[in-house]
Amino acid sequence: MFIYMTDEDVNKEEIMALLKMRVIENRIAAVVVAPNLFIGAKTNRYKNVQLFNGRNSIIGFDFNHIYGFDSVYEKDESSDFGLNIKFKEEYESLI
Numbered sequence: 001m002f003i004y005m006t007d008e009d010v011n012k013e014e015i016m017a018l019l020k021m022r023v024i025e026n027r028i029a030a031v032v033v034a035p036n037l038f039i040g041a042k043t044n045r046y047k048n049v050q051l052f053n054g055r056n057s058i059i060g061f062d063f064n065h066i067y068g069f070d071s072v073y074e075k076d077e078s079s080d081f082g083l084n085i086k087f088k089e090e091y092e093s094l095i
Helices: 012-026 085-094
Strands: 002-003 030-034 037-043 050-054
Touching: 002 012, 012 030, 012 037, 012 050
Parallel strands: 002 030
Antiparallel strands: 030 037, 037 050
């Protein structure tokens, strides 16, 4: 889970775009905590973003389909599908 906290107001349009992108690309849950925004996000099985508004300092979501950073890699080194695990070091050096 990734948590972004700040004491300053955030640009909601920009932070929502970044939040959605991060949960899709990394299969993680993410939460934004700012004076003007308290929201969580995760993806479902088909990588559709689900948003969860916080209430009383709580965001309630399950951890189904939260597979983490390594889930983006194709584990079969002979496969031509997806981002092959054999390129993990090279790919992550670009990030």
